Structures are given as C-alpha cells and as structure tokens.
Amino acid sequence: MAPTDPLSSRPAPVRGVAAEGEGTAAGRRPDRSESFGEALLGKILDSAHELPPHLIGPLVADVVDQLGGRRPQVLLQDYGQLVLVPLPGEGLTGGGPQLIDDSEAGRCFLDAVPVEVPQEDGVRVHLPLLDGGDQVGVMAVTLDSVDDDDRRLLLRISGLVADLLVTKHGYSDLFFDVRRDEGMSVAAEIQWSLLPPLAMIMPRVAVAGVLEPAYDVGGDSFDYALNGDVLHVVMIDAMGHGLDAATMATVAIGAYRHARRAGIGLSEIYAFMDRAVAEQFGPEQFVTAQMLQLDTTTGRVQWVNAGHPPPILVRDHRVAQRLVAPTTLPVGLGGSEPQVSELGLVPGDRVLCFTDGVVEEHKSGGEEFGEHQLIDCVNHLERTGRGIRAVTRSLSHTLKRARGGQTSDDATLLMVEWRG
Template sequence: MGEDGADRSGGFGEQLLGRLLDRARLLPPQLVAPLIAEEVTRIGGRDLSILLQDYAQELLVPLPGRMLHAGQPEPMAGTPAGRAFLSGKTVEVPQGGGGVRVYLPLLDGSDHVGVMALTLDSLGEDGRRLMNRLAGLVADMLVTKAAYTDQFFLARRREPMSVSAEIQWNLLPPLTMSVPQVQVAGILEPAYRVAGDSFDYALNDNILHAAVIDAMGHGLDAATMATVAIGAYRHARRVFISLAEKYAFMDDAISRQFGPDHFATAQLMHLNIATGEMELVNAGHPAPLLIHDGRVVGQLESATTLPVGFGGELPRIMEHALQRGDRVLCYTDGIIEERVHGGEPFGEERLIACVNRLGEEPSQGLRADLRRLSHTLKRERGGRTSDDATLFMIEWRGGAADHFSVLG
C-alpha cells in the first residue's frame, strides 16, 4: 500500500495492467484514453494528461478526451514534460500543496511517442515500477490504436499540412531507434510542407541499413518520387545484399517510372554495429559529417556516383571505420543552400560551426541533440526553410549483440 492508501504492490499491478490490456483490446480508439484515466484512479492518480509530440517537435500536445486533464500544449524546451520526453526518463516534480506530479515518457520500443503525466499523493518504489510498466503499456496501446483512427494525428497537427507532407510522414519509420550498440534519429523540416526528402532504416542482425533521399522538385511530384525511391530501397533491402545492388534497383525504378529527366540524390549505408565498419554510397548527396566528442572531424568521403534515375554505372563502395561514440550526420541540401544574409547560401561551414557549438554543451541524448541542432539551424537561417531540410544521425556505441543479456 502507498502512503495515500492506494495498493501499488506487484500483485495489484499485474491485475491492473492485465485488466487494462483486456479491456482496451476491443475498445474504439476514442475510448482508450478515458479507460487509462479510469484505471489510473484505482492507484490514487488524478489529473491524467497524455501528451503527444507535434510534428514540428516543438510542443507536447494534450490528447483531448473524457476524464483527461487537457491543458495547454507544453513546450519541449524547459518543461518537466519536455525533459521526460527528450531524455526518455521519468521526471518527478513535488507539488506545493503536497503530492508529486509524475511525467512518464511513452516509449514504443525506443521511439518516443509522448508523455503521460499524473499526480499522486506519494510515490514509492513499488509505485515507480508500476508507473513505468503502465507507461510502456499505454505507449503500445496508443501506437496500435493510431492505425485505426485520425484522432491522434489531428491532436499532433498544429497547422494545416500539405498533401505531400501527409505522404512523407506516412512513409517514415519511427523517428528514433535505440539499441545498446547503436542509435538513430531523424527530423524533417518544414514539418507541414515537406515534399521530396525522406529517410529509412532497418536493423537486420548486426547490420544497420540506412538511406537518406532527396527527390528533385517540390510538392506532389517530389513526394511521389520519394515514395517510389523508398519503396524500391525497401524492396531491394529485403531481397539483395549489397549496397551496389540497392543503388541499381532504385536507379532502375526511378528511371522507368519518371523518365530520364527526373532523379533523386541518395546516401545508402551499411553499418556493422558490432565492429563499426561502415559502407557508404553517396549518389549526388552532400557528404555526411563525422562527429567525434561533439566536434566535426571531417566528411565521410565517397566515390562520385550519379543520383538515382540517371542510369549510372554500379557505384564503388567506400569503407569507413567508426570509433565508439562517433556520430554520423547526414543532411539534405536544403540545410546548406538556404539563402541567408545578403542572399548567400547558409553553407557547410555554418552548419559545422553550429554542430561544434552545440557539441560544447552536455549531451542530452541523440534525439534531444538532433532536435536542438535542427532548431538552432532554423534560427540561424532566420527562421526560413524554403526547401526540404532533413537531418539524420547515427551514433555507434559498439559491442556484440550477444554481449547484452536479454534477461538483464
């Protein structure tokens, strides 16, 4: 029993989670959040809020619903909810009138879905374990139910979204992934008008497969080409082995569908997460930046390869060896070609300076660091993003997969 009289023991917790899971299975999506609020009252919780990240990754937006506390959206920067979301760790804030406000990250695997906030009169170790398990179950339920409704999408959307942006957001994998050996994170701008930029990744055994693409043009034409490029990449990834074959398959798909005057630039990567060995094909894209101890130490160079769609020859694969803790930053040309003071391009030097300046501050984790970089770059560009501007970052930590105990 907690000090407030609520039973948060292991047996009671199992019953609560089991009951929540059993009841949610057949509920329509709009009743899931009220069900969670109802069950939270059984453990002495009140003022439950479920906060989802908006598409620009600036705010945490309360999900509306019966029995939910729906206040104003909370900024990610400088708020307890934002700290919980970006760090993936629970934040507890004692209340002046007694009790504690608890902010629990909602994690689907390692992808950050949002935050669950509630107030309790007291919180002991049994309660903390139960809250963390409840948050994990809530995140899984929200992700599952989101496939059946527009409710969660509409809550996250803070301004009108173009059709091309709708296509691109539906095309993306989770924005973050984290396992002990490697982390990835990505961000798209402008969130509500993005068209031709996209990225994709998959972790198959010890190989992280990753791709960043930038389809020429704007609007629906670019979004359609990006869809074909990512679809071809995924198909090739699941059939072929080498980067060269993936490039050839994507090149053929774009050429056949759109003709010789259309193309997409691309970066294709294989990273062995046990050894840090990286293979890279750079098809007309800005070269990725290698970051060590928070500073850019150089570019990951690659042999010249034509963009996909031009019918180029099979590319030569460049190999690089990462050190533990290294980060690889991929970006599209919208980052460096945006015009700033006097009409000159923003440029790679300014990008590197921003990376190095932020690297002098303590790391808040890959997701939070990439978000800070994206927002810093936008401010440095005067708030303008006239072309798609995508960032995708990989952090390699190393270690064989079987070194990490599944029971630990």
C-alpha cells in the same frame, strides 16, 4: 495473514496458494495470485485487443484513479517537434500545448527519463512514453507522494500506454489531428506516411531524424531497418518540390525497401532504385541518395553516395571529418556502378546525414548557410552531451532559427550513433 500490496491497504486477493506446510518445496505450486500492481497492468492488457483508439484516454484515467492518482495527461509530440499536445479523452486533463524546450514535460520528453515535480497537493510525475526508443510523448499524473513501488508501476503503465498509442495509430486519424499544429500539404501527408519512427534507440545503435518544413515537406525522406546485427539506412532528396517530388520519393523509398529486403548489396540496391525511378519518371527526373549499412557488432559502416552531400562524422562530441568519398550519378540518371566506401567507427561515434537544403538555404540577409555553419552548430550542441534525439532535434531548430525561420527547400537531418 493475506499479503498486503505496498500501494494499498486492501489485502491482495489470494488464489491457488498451497497451504502452509503442505507438500515439499519441490512439489509446491508457485503463488499465482494477482497482486494489486498486476491487476492494474492486466486491466490495460485485457482491454488492449479490442480497445477503440478514442478510449485509450479513459482507460489511462481509470488506471491512474485506481493507483490513487489524479489529473492524468497523455501528451503527444507535434509534427514540428516544438510542443507537447494533450490527448483528449474522458477523464484526461486537458490544457494548452506545452513547449518542449520550456517545461518539465518537455525535459522528460527530451531526456527520456521520469521527471518528478513537488507541488502543493503532491508530486507531479512525468513519464516518457517510449516504444523501441521512439519517444511517442509523455504521460503525467499527480500522486500524494511517490515511492519506488509507484515508480516501478508507473513506468510499466507508461510502457503499455506507449505500445497502445503506436499500435492504434494506424486505425484512426485521432492522433494525426492532435499532433498537427497547422495545415499539412498533400505532399507532406505522403511523406509522413512513408516514414519509419523518427527515432530508434537500441543497446548497440541509435537513429534519430527530423524533416523540415514539417507541414510542407516535399521530396526529402529517409528510411531505416535493423535486421539482425545490421542497420540499413537511406536518405533521399527527390528533385523539385510538392506533389511531384513526393511521388518520386515514394517510388525511390519503395524501390529501396524492396531491394533491401531481397538481401542484395549496396551497389545492387542503387542499380535497382535507379531503374525504378528512370522507368517511372523518364531521363530528366532524379533523386539524390545515400545508402548506409552498419554492422552493429563491429562498428564497420559502408556507404554509397549518389549525388548527395557527404555525411559528417562526429567523434568525442566534435566533428572529426566530412566523409568525402567517390560518388555516382543521382538515382534515375543511369550512373555507373557506385564505389562502396568503408569506415571503422568507435563506440560513441555519430554519423550525420543531411540533404542539400540544410546547407544551401540562405540565412537572414542573403548569405548561404554553408557546411561550416552546420559544423559549428553541431560542435556547439554536441558539447551539451545530450542524447541523439535531443541533439538532432535541437540542431534542426537551431538551423531553422539561423535561416530566420524560413525554409524554401526541404532540410532533413538523420543521425546514426554506434553505441558499441
């Protein structure tokens, strides 16, 4: 009897299978026939190479239909990280944005786990669209019922869809337009084009960052790279705001990447960035910066501070200390060789870096927000036990609400977790 796929009553096609009893166990060729599940995944893979970005939606709809599903949706996170917005496309279900903090799709997004919701006509399944730990969005589909075979296939399909969205992102403005909830300044356009993914979750280390104001950020930026066992991180804050600050941030990040890729140490990276900014913008302009290197095998973190607020160490879900260390002048002002500080992390430790806009912004009523308020917010959110992406995002939004929803300066957060 031909093998039957668990998701379909149709016999799976059989090709290249040796007849029963033919040959020996060692000499028999393996079954290379295509199962129903492989055919679905193959449809995505076979189409991916030359698929125009605007046809990702119809491809998803077609695959979901073959699986017996209906009402497929691909939901993308907006730049402000407040809502999930449906991707348009033939065969995809539309609708309005869904609040990340108040929807099943949002719960799937924040916790990066599938969420199943029983409904009158079946089960609505929400799946995280993950690429290297970065949460691209959520895929949703309704099935009559869900078993383990469905779950396995849907997770694999959502993984391929996430990869498609990431790889096609650079070819089109479609995804930019979907994710924009309001107009974006030219400075913000530049800064977002510089950024790596907002999150990276790996077995030994995780990173998550947030930029505010998302649609008008000027001089704040960050960058990271996982090279072998070493995580490299930088956070910068270029003086001023608007296009001039964004231009200076571009030079600073470009100089950092160039120096990092040359394999030099933290002190030398600072010197290279310092020269690049000074030569381009003159002696009156500067960029505060903080560069870190984390050995993900040992948990040893080293950092250099160039006029930046000291980072905060979170241990056992509480702020353990401010990582106060010797600093040098901001990048561009010709400071002395910076001192490299070191600290040994324990598994689960988180290091929070932030720009001065986070603590110098004034709360409603005129009082400066301050580091004590920041620490209280971190302690409160850490007690939830949620992942680094959810905590960083919630922290940014909590701080913004405490400021009355206003941000007169860039307020950027970047959290690193050593998972051990």
